[in-house]
Amino acid sequence: GQQVMQIPQYQHVQEGEDFTTYCNSSTTLSNIQWYKQRPGGHPVFLIQLVKSGEVKKQKRLTFQFGEAKKNSSLHITATQTTDVGTYFCAGRGSNYKLTFGKGTLLTVNP
């Protein structure tokens, strides 16, 4: 079945440092979504990428979708304490089922 691998599992940074999390799929994806879950909270939709090689920006967040539509990344520039949480990618395959990666827990030291 479809698998979405996400690394790293944990990332601790100093406030102001950059952060990147990566997702890789075993199969070609029709699209990929990114979610953020704060500690004790619920997943919140951030963005969806659909096109091969697509790059989207939201303020300090940059999302990329690979040319082969099998990998994606989320990069945060100059992290802030408000960025703390678990970032999940979720890939949609040919059966249009959304499969979540295991997530990357980001902690930020002020």
Next chain:
Amino acid sequence: DTEVTQTPKHLVMGMTNKKSLKCEQHMGHRAMYWYKQKAKKPPELMFVYSYEKLSINESVPSRFSPECPNSSLLNLHLHALQPEDSALYLCASSQGETASINYGYTFGSGTRLTVV
């Protein structure tokens, strides 16, 4: 109204109890979902309803029974659960669920279930 409302927020139930989780959205979304999330794990899909019809059941045990009374409401009926079923149960909705339509999901804040 841009949110998904889940009740109750917390639930403790015995293994012989019957209880129900409720989910409501008024965004006009036509797809609704139940997810189960264990601590430090990603959400796991349980059920998908598309236009009020059950479209995906991820081989969920029959002690979990979903119901979609109308396009705004989704219930999850629980009966004879096991302690390992303790988890955060998340409801979500999206604008659609077909091969050609893909939208982000709006999640509710969840019901934290403890089975004793």
